[in-house]
Amino acid sequence: MTPTPARTSNSRAPRGNATLTRIGFGIGGILLLVVVWELYKALGPATGVMIGDLTILPRTTDLAMPHVWDMIGRLFEDGGTGRNAVPVWLAVLRASVFSLGVAAVGWVVGVVVGLALAVLMQRFRTAESAVLPWIILSQTVPLIAIAPLVRRWGSQIEFGDFSWENWMSVAVIASYLAFFPVSIGALRGLNSPDTIHVELFRSYGIGWWKTLFTLRFPASVPYLLPALRLAAANAVIGTVVAEVSIGLRGGIGRMIIEYAQQASGDPAKTWAPIFGAVAIGLVAAGFIALLGVLLRRYRRGESPA
Amino acid sequence: MKHSTRLITGVGALAVTALALAGCSSGGSTDSTDSADSGDLTPVTLQLQWFSQAQFAGYYAAVDQGFYEKEGLDVTILEGAADIVPIDVLTGGDADFAISWVPKVLGSIEQGAAVTDIAQIFERSGTTQISMKDENITTAADLKGKTVGSWGYGNEWELFAGMGKAGVNLADISLVSQAFDMNGFLAGDIQAAQAMTYNEYAQVLESVNPATGELFTPDELNVIDWNTEGTAMLQDAIWADSDRLADDADYADTAVKFIKASIEGWAYARDNPEEAATIVTESGSQLGESHQLWMTNEVNKLIWPSTSGVGTINQDQWDQTVEIAMDTPNETGATVITEEPPATAFSNEYVEKALAELKDEGVDVMGADFTPIEVTLKEGGE
Numbered sequence: 001m002t003p004t005p006a007r008t009s010n011s012r013a014p015r016g017n018a019t020l021t022r023i024g025f026g027i028g029g030i031l032l033l034v035v036v037w038e039l040y041k042a043l044g045p046a047t048g049v050m051i052g053d054l055t056i057l058p059r060t061t062d063l064a065m066p067h068v069w070d071m072i073g074r075l076f077e078d079g080g081t082g083r084n085a086v087p088v089w090l091a092v093l094r095a096s097v098f099s100l101g102v103a104a105v106g107w108v109v110g111v112v113v114g115l116a117l118a119v120l121m122q123r124f125r126t127a128e129s130a131v132l133p134w135i136i137l138s139q140t141v142p143l144i145a146i147a148p149l150v151r152r153w154g155s156q157i158e159f160g161d162f163s164w165e166n167w168m169s170v171a172v173i174a175s176y177l178a179f180f181p182v183s184i185g186a187l188r189g190l191n192s193p194d195t196i197h198v199e200l201f202r203s204y205g206i207g208w209w210k211t212l213f214t215l216r217f218p219a220s221v222p223y224l225l226p227a228l229r230l231a232a233a234n235a236v237i238g239t240v241v242a243e244v245s246i247g248l249r250g251g252i253g254r255m256i257i258e259y260a261q262q263a264s265g266d267p268a269k270t271w272a273p274i275f276g277a278v279a280i281g282l283v284a285a286g287f288i289a290l291l292g293v294l295l296r297r298y299r300r301g302e303s304p305a
Numbered sequence: 306m307k308h309s310t311r312l313i314t315g316v317g318a319l320a321v322t323a324l325a326l327a328g329c330s331s332g333g334s335t336d337s338t339d340s341a342d343s344g345d346l347t348p349v350t351l352q353l354q355w356f357s358q359a360q361f362a363g364y365y366a367a368v369d370q371g372f373y374e375k376e377g378l379d380v381t382i383l384e385g386a387a388d389i390v391p392i393d394v395l396t397g398g399d400a401d402f403a404i405s406w407v408p409k410v411l412g413s414i415e416q417g418a419a420v421t422d423i424a425q426i427f428e429r430s431g432t433t434q435i436s437m438k439d440e441n442i443t444t445a446a447d448l449k450g451k452t453v454g455s456w457g458y459g460n461e462w463e464l465f466a467g468m469g470k471a472g473v474n475l476a477d478i479s480l481v482s483q484a485f486d487m488n489g490f491l492a493g494d495i496q497a498a499q500a501m502t503y504n505e506y507a508q509v510l511e512s513v514n515p516a517t518g519e520l521f522t523p524d525e526l527n528v529i530d531w532n533t534e535g536t537a538m539l540q541d542a543i544w545a546d547s548d549r550l551a552d553d554a555d556y557a558d559t560a561v562k563f564i565k566a567s568i569e570g571w572a573y574a575r576d577n578p579e580e581a582a583t584i585v586t587e588s589g590s591q592l593g594e595s596h597q598l599w600m601t602n603e604v605n606k607l608i609w610p611s612t613s614g615v616g617t618i619n620q621d622q623w624d625q626t627v628e629i630a631m632d633t634p635n636e637t638g639a640t641v642i643t644e645e646p647p648a649t650a651f652s653n654e655y656v657e658k659a660l661a662e663l664k665d666e667g668v669d670v671m672g673a674d675f676t677p678i679e680v681t682l683k684e685g686g687e
Contacts, residue, residue, distance in 0.1 A: 059492060061492070061515070063488055063491060063492065063512075064488065064492070079591070144387075144388050147388055148388045148389055148390070148393070151389075152393075152394070152397055152399055155399050156399075244386070244387050245386060245387055245388040246386050246388065246389060247356060247384050247385060247386020247387065247389060248386075249384065249589060254356070254386075255591070257356075257387070257485065258356065258591040258592075259591070260484075260485050260486055261485050261486065261504075261508070261592075262486075262508070262511075262591075262592075262593065262596075262685055262686060263485070263486035263488055264486045264487040264488055264491055264508045264509065264511065264512045265508060265511030265512045265684055265685035265686055266511075266684070266685030266686070266687075267488075269685070
């Protein structure tokens with residue numbers, strides 16, 4: 001009995017250090033980016049680096065590359081007057097929370113649809129041959145083509161007290177991008193148990209549903225987690241792009257366009273919503289990491305991603 | 306089974322979080338104006354061509370000041386976006402009226418869209434080609450050999466027509482695709498950049514000139530105005546569904562009321578530019594205060610003083626727009642339209658009724674003594 005706690009305490013110490021090291025590297029990476037940015041801005045040619053007529057590195061003017069401290073300082077000044085008289089960071093935070101919410105709905109819908117398709121394809125070989133090509137084809141349709149269509153179809157949906165809102169169209173578009181990696185990853189995962197295990201279940205006379213929940217789902221986790229991470233990234237991108245496309249008010253996508261229109265007179269402000277978009281991506285990735293912790297018992301044989 | 310319970314708990318926790326986030330999001334998603342709960346009002350939706358900004362001040366003012374409500378209309382304003390084509394929304398039945406530029410719609414009409422210009426709100430064109438003073442570009446003829454910017458997507462026709470009139474071929478210039486901002490112009494990549502008087506021109510005047518350390522001034526810029534070059538095309542107009550106008554008497558009646566209240570809104574924006582700018586900002590526009598006021602003032606200049614009563618489609622201006630749309634090829638050799646648009650493409654029937662009623666009520670629809678205000682732009686448009 002005694003070796004177990006001893007081993008845990010032994011292994012915990014280096015793990016704590018490892019975490020610190022990783023945080024250190026993370027902060028170091030950001031600092032390095034800041035240093036590279038400012039160094040290039042200070043030393044690079046004002047007209048940018050060009051090969052022939054092709055610019056390969058940007059201009060170093062304040063217009064093209066504002067100082068990092070200007071960008072951060074701008075976050076703490078007001079975004080405008082009247083209704084817009086809130087600090088930029090607060091406006092960006094609100095927009096980020098809004099977009100994250102829409103992306104989360106899109107992610108959940110995408111994951112549910114993706115899992116359902118994977119289960120269907122695992123169960124019926126015919127379904128796999130019939131559906132899989134369509135799943136792949138679906139991802140070749142350009143987002144900007146479907147976004148206005150989804151908004152218009154959605155606006156015709158109305159029953160009882162329920163009426164379709166524009167944010168739902170954005171969530172649908174996010175889910176459209178999110179379901180793809182889940183369906184592909186989950187299908188591989190569901191098919192991953194060794195034949196010997198499947199045959200053991202069969203010889204005990206265990207039904208398909210129970211095999212699904214006790215064997216196939218747990219076995220699919222190592223395949224599913226990277227798929228969920230991809231789905232989260234896709235949902236965030238889909239949300240921001242769809243917001244731009246259909247002009248949904250309140251989110252980070254529209255804020256990027258609105259601030260970009262002021263880019264000439266207020267170049268530092270343009271970067272604020274971009275920081276917001278990065279933050280959304282980090283939160284979404286953190287969420288999946290948390291999910292990975294919850295499911296750690298099933299993550300046998302997964303190479304760390 | 307223990308495993309699957311854990312799994313379900315995990316997924317459940319996720320779902321709850323997502324729903325909580327969704328709850329946060331639904332609060333901010335109303336992009337329509339507040340609608341009165343009165344059952345007697347006729348619901349009307351108007352599709353704009355871009356986000357809320359002072360380019361549409363008259364409509365927002367008409368909502369805010371209750372002009373639509375007075376006519377028995379409950380108007381919801383739908384904002385535009387990058388991929389929203391107002392005429393498609395109109396013909397799809399998701400909006401009752403739409404705001405769009407005439408040349409952009411002429412192409413849709415030729416492809417079968419049954420829509421009618423029922424009120425030509427902007428009489429003048431706001432499109433210009435601007436350049437730094439030292440480039441010496443004062444007329445379309447001077448564009449020869451220069452780097453010329455354009456947004457494309459139907460914004461290029463006045464420029465191409467002006468060049469054609471001055472004998473400058475597309476091969477004589479280097480055409481550059483322009484972005485939302487004026488950074489390409491300020492950096493010198495574009496010698497003559499496309500600019501709306503009410504937006505991009507102001508963006509330049511809100512930027513610091515690195516040479517002087519002060520904001521750019523109009524003295525440092527040359528402006529080619531397509532109104533004076535003679536190749537202006539009609540811009541913001543109110544479009545209605547032609548079939549519904551013909552078949553549905555109620556809709557035709559609503560169209561008159563809608564035009565009437567909209568013109569009243571524009572008259573309000575003319576007489577109260579500061580208030581109108583504030584109304585637009587309150588509706589959710591992110592533009593800075595001085596930029597918004599500048600836009601209101603410049604848009605007023607495109608409307609007032611009016612030649613034949615605001616909203617009237619002047620035959621000569623319509624003909625000029627159609628002629629340019631038929632005769633001016635773009636860089637691929639294509640024209641906007643290949644034949645004359647049908648007679649249903651515009652109608653003065655509704656706007657004339659609206660103007661008659663407004664005159665009876667004592668509203669000034671000519672703006673003969675209109676004088677624009679002086680707007681001082683601040684850095685970044687704040």
